[in-house]
Every structure is written in structure tokens, then in C-alpha cells.
Amino acid sequence: MENLVQEILREAIKYRVDDIHLMPKDNDYQFLVRLTNGLQPIKKISIEQASRFISFMKYQANLDIGEKRRPQTGALSIKMADNKELELRISVIANYLLQESLVIRVLHQVHQKGMNQQVGYTFFPEDLKRLSQLTQSMSGLILFSGPVSSGKTTTIYQLLRSLALKRNLQVITMEDPVEIPEPIFLQTQVNELAGVSYDVLIKSALRHHPDVLMIGEIRDEETAKMAIRGALTGHLLIATVHAKDTIGVLSRLIELGISKNLLEQTLLAVCSQRLLQRRCPLCQKECSIYCNHIPLAEKKGTIFEILTTKELKELLRVNKEQTQQLHFTTLNDKLRKAYALGYISEETYQRYYVF
Structure with missing residues (x-):
């Protein structure tokens, strides 16, 4: 899960993407990123992987892992491979089938350059x-x-x-x-x-x-x-x-x-x-x-x-x-x-x- 988090966040950093969505589809889950022309898919994972990924992110943000009926929001910091800290805000909502979806807001650090x-x-x-x-x-x-x-x-x-x-x-x-x-x-x-x-x-x-x-x-x-x-x-x-x-x-x-x-x-x-x-x-x-x-x-x-x-x-x-x-x-x-x-x-x- 840590490797998958690093992979997805590297893509967000590379392309300065603010929002990463993990959404349920028919037989799998998709990671999508929000661009000015809408949501674009970047990776597919299995339902089992998605469940583990969402549980991992909820745990890191001190949310209730066992709670799926109630929407939850939280914040966490992730240390990237280059030792830089990345601040994240997450939102978790389940559909009527109790399939959870996850949105990660990436707070890109802005440096003083003029x-x-x-x-x-x-x-x-x-x-x-x-x-x-x-x-x-x-x-x-x-x-x-x-x-x-x-x-x-x-x-x-x-x-x-x-x-x-x-x-x-x-x-x-x-x-x-x-x-x-x-x-x-x-x-x-x-x-x-x-x-x-x-x-x-x-x-x-x-x-x-x-x-x-x-x-x-x-x-x-x-x-x-x-x-x-x-x-x-x-x-x-x-x-x-x-x-x-x-x-x-x-x-x-x-x-x-x-x-x-x-x-x-x-x-x-x-x-x-x-x-x-x-x-x-x-x-x-x-x-x-x-x-x-x-x-x-x-x-x-x-x-x-x-x-x-x-x-x-x-x-x-x-x-x-x-x-x-x-x-x-x-x-x-x-x-x-x-x-x-x-x-x-x-x-x-x-x-x-x-x-």
C-alpha cells in the first residue's frame, strides 16, 4: 500500500494535480485526476486492492476504518521517497452498495519565487x-x-x-x-x-x-x-x-x-x-x-x-x-x-x- 501511495502521489506532483479520485466501477476501481477538461483515468486496481488502499489512508488520517455508512474527512502527511513531506486532505463516502470512494486533495507547497x-x-x-x-x-x-x-x-x-x-x-x-x-x-x-x-x-x-x-x-x-x-x-x-x-x-x-x-x-x-x-x-x-x-x-x-x-x-x-x-x-x-x-x-x- 505504501508503494501504491507513493506511485499515485508522484503522478500528482509531476503534473501538479490537486485532486486524486479513487472511484468504484463495474468490476474494479479507477484512480482519476482532475484536470481543467474533467476527470482523466490514470490507473486501475482491483476491488480488494482499493479496499485495502482506502483502509490504509483512513488509518493514516486517524479515521474510523470500520465505519462505512458515514462520510468521513481527515488530514495526513506522507513522507515521499525524497524525504519531502506532502500534506493531504482526504474525503471518504460510500455509495448505496457500501462501496467506498476516496478523494485526496494534495496541498502542493508553494515556494517564494516572485x-x-x-x-x-x-x-x-x-x-x-x-x-x-x-x-x-x-x-x-x-x-x-x-x-x-x-x-x-x-x-x-x-x-x-x-x-x-x-x-x-x-x-x-x-x-x-x-x-x-x-x-x-x-x-x-x-x-x-x-x-x-x-x-x-x-x-x-x-x-x-x-x-x-x-x-x-x-x-x-x-x-x-x-x-x-x-x-x-x-x-x-x-x-x-x-x-x-x-x-x-x-x-x-x-x-x-x-x-x-x-x-x-x-x-x-x-x-x-x-x-x-x-x-x-x-x-x-x-x-x-x-x-x-x-x-x-x-x-x-x-x-x-x-x-x-x-x-x-x-x-x-x-x-x-x-x-x-x-x-x-x-x-x-x-x-x-x-x-x-x-x-x-x-x-x-x-x-x-x-x-
């Missing part, structure tokens, strides 16, 4: 510079949205690292879980079993008198209110919110009980980002992980939709039907431009276009 290298390839680099300028304001709220594995945490960490090093600031992060160890930040972690929720951490962090606060996710009314309170008291807050696009972020916060007036007072910017597979200029199609024409770190590119204070105030002062009359660069505009310039394929353009 903004473009860390965030990866960006289709329009001026957007990163714009985000960097926005973080120079030391009071207000900047929100990020985007699908799982779209690079939100990586972008935020690089912006905060650059800011902290340049101005010698105290940065406190609150996450569930901490994905990127960063010694220059004070990193805290949600622990629901111990009663440590996001709103509890925010209250405690504000008493620590930080310069910048980073909230892993605003997902309930209390956390949203505490984030607004922090921004009103002269702190810079950066957080993520699950929404389809930047307009969706505003709707989500209003749904969580935040008034338009408070949003106008606190919001510095809202950024929605996507991580897209690049179009290989030689293959003339989406650049797969096996293509050697583009370096691995540049096979995917980030695209940003950024709305700042002026645009956000305009959006907050009109109703939903009037938003179509406002003129700002949307995610669809960025996708259209990337497609027209040949950066992405028509398939990628259609897949991520917001209708």
Missing part, C-alpha cells in the same frame, strides 16, 4: 499588477471568487507575501484548513469540534491588532458581518466567497444580510478568477499534461475579472435588470479576448463562458 512564477502563467499580466496596487490600501475589503482549484489561495498568498515583505506588516490568516505554510504570516485554522469557527477567529484576530486579515471563506452571516466590521475598523481584509462571478459575489453578501450601504463603504474590489488550459500553438488544441511544447508550470493560465470601487458602487445602485446597461470588463469579455488572441481553444471558451 509573483508571476508563483501565481503561474497569467493571460493578461496587467491584471496582477492592478491587484497588487489595490492591496496597497490599508483599509477595506477585497473579495475573490472562483471554482475549486482555480488558484484563489495562491493568488491571495502571493499578494499578501509581497505586501508584508515590502512594508513589514503583520498578516493573520484564518483558513479551513491551512493550505500553504508561510512563516512570515500568523496562520490560524478553523476547528469546529473545538468551537473555533471563522467568526471566533476573526474576533480574536482583531484583538491582535493586525495590519491585514485573510479569511479563507465567507460562508455564513456571522462571518460576513465580522469581515465587514474588520474592514470598517481600519483593517485590510482579503477573503473568498463562493459565487459564479463578481456580480454574484455582491448578491451573495446581500443574501448574508450585508446592506448595500455597508458594501459601498467597505468594498475595495471584487475579483473572479478562472484557471484555464492553454491552447498549444504547435498542437493547435488544449495543451495536455503530456504535451512537451509548453513548460508544465505554464500549461494553465489564470484569467481575472476585477471590479473596483467605482464600478461596484454603480452596480449596487441599480437593480438587476439595469446591470446590462453598465459598461465594465466582464469575465466573458476576458474569455472572448483570450480566444480571439489564440490563447485558449474554442472548447475552453465555450466551457467557461458565463450565460
Whole structure:
């Protein structure tokens, strides 16, 4: 089992894959990895091997090996053959036949190499510079949205690292879980079993008198209110919110009980980002992980939709039907431009276009 774990994780490291799925099929199990174009199979194993593999991972994560009816989640560290530690998060769910499935989230370590290298390839680099300028304001709220594995945490960490090093600031992060160890930040972690929720951490962090606060996710009314309170008291807050696009972020916060007036007072910017597979200029199609024409770190590119204070105030002062009359660069505009310039394929353009 240890050898199989090492083999699968080596593939994840090699191709910078975030998610590894072990799913039951008709007569066997399959390992699949999540790429931008969906799940791709990488290895088949027998049902018996899969059962042993899942039990091994549950044991390593201190989960209940005998429990198959109840979904379980956990965390563990695996030492690779080169002695590097790899942090993993696992989720186990059984189907109606009590066949368990396993998803492994690989938390790749991000090293300090400068903004473009860390965030990866960006289709329009001026957007990163714009985000960097926005973080120079030391009071207000900047929100990020985007699908799982779209690079939100990586972008935020690089912006905060650059800011902290340049101005010698105290940065406190609150996450569930901490994905990127960063010694220059004070990193805290949600622990629901111990009663440590996001709103509890925010209250405690504000008493620590930080310069910048980073909230892993605003997902309930209390956390949203505490984030607004922090921004009103002269702190810079950066957080993520699950929404389809930047307009969706505003709707989500209003749904969580935040008034338009408070949003106008606190919001510095809202950024929605996507991580897209690049179009290989030689293959003339989406650049797969096996293509050697583009370096691995540049096979995917980030695209940003950024709305700042002026645009956000305009959006907050009109109703939903009037938003179509406002003129700002949307995610669809960025996708259209990337497609027209040949950066992405028509398939990628259609897949991520917001209708």
C-alpha cells in the first residue's frame, strides 16, 4: 500500500494535480485526476486492492476504518521517497452498495519565487499588477471568487507575501484548513469540534491588532458581518466567497444580510478568477499534461475579472435588470479576448463562458 501511495502521489506532483479520485466501477476501481477538461483515468486496481488502499489512508488520517455508512474527512502527511513531506486532505463516502470512494486533495507547497512564477502563467499580466496596487490600501475589503482549484489561495498568498515583505506588516490568516505554510504570516485554522469557527477567529484576530486579515471563506452571516466590521475598523481584509462571478459575489453578501450601504463603504474590489488550459500553438488544441511544447508550470493560465470601487458602487445602485446597461470588463469579455488572441481553444471558451 505504501508503494501504491507513493506511485499515485508522484503522478500528482509531476503534473501538479490537486485532486486524486479513487472511484468504484463495474468490476474494479479507477484512480482519476482532475484536470481543467474533467476527470482523466490514470490507473486501475482491483476491488480488494482499493479496499485495502482506502483502509490504509483512513488509518493514516486517524479515521474510523470500520465505519462505512458515514462520510468521513481527515488530514495526513506522507513522507515521499525524497524525504519531502506532502500534506493531504482526504474525503471518504460510500455509495448505496457500501462501496467506498476516496478523494485526496494534495496541498502542493508553494515556494517564494516572485509573483508571476508563483501565481503561474497569467493571460493578461496587467491584471496582477492592478491587484497588487489595490492591496496597497490599508483599509477595506477585497473579495475573490472562483471554482475549486482555480488558484484563489495562491493568488491571495502571493499578494499578501509581497505586501508584508515590502512594508513589514503583520498578516493573520484564518483558513479551513491551512493550505500553504508561510512563516512570515500568523496562520490560524478553523476547528469546529473545538468551537473555533471563522467568526471566533476573526474576533480574536482583531484583538491582535493586525495590519491585514485573510479569511479563507465567507460562508455564513456571522462571518460576513465580522469581515465587514474588520474592514470598517481600519483593517485590510482579503477573503473568498463562493459565487459564479463578481456580480454574484455582491448578491451573495446581500443574501448574508450585508446592506448595500455597508458594501459601498467597505468594498475595495471584487475579483473572479478562472484557471484555464492553454491552447498549444504547435498542437493547435488544449495543451495536455503530456504535451512537451509548453513548460508544465505554464500549461494553465489564470484569467481575472476585477471590479473596483467605482464600478461596484454603480452596480449596487441599480437593480438587476439595469446591470446590462453598465459598461465594465466582464469575465466573458476576458474569455472572448483570450480566444480571439489564440490563447485558449474554442472548447475552453465555450466551457467557461458565463450565460
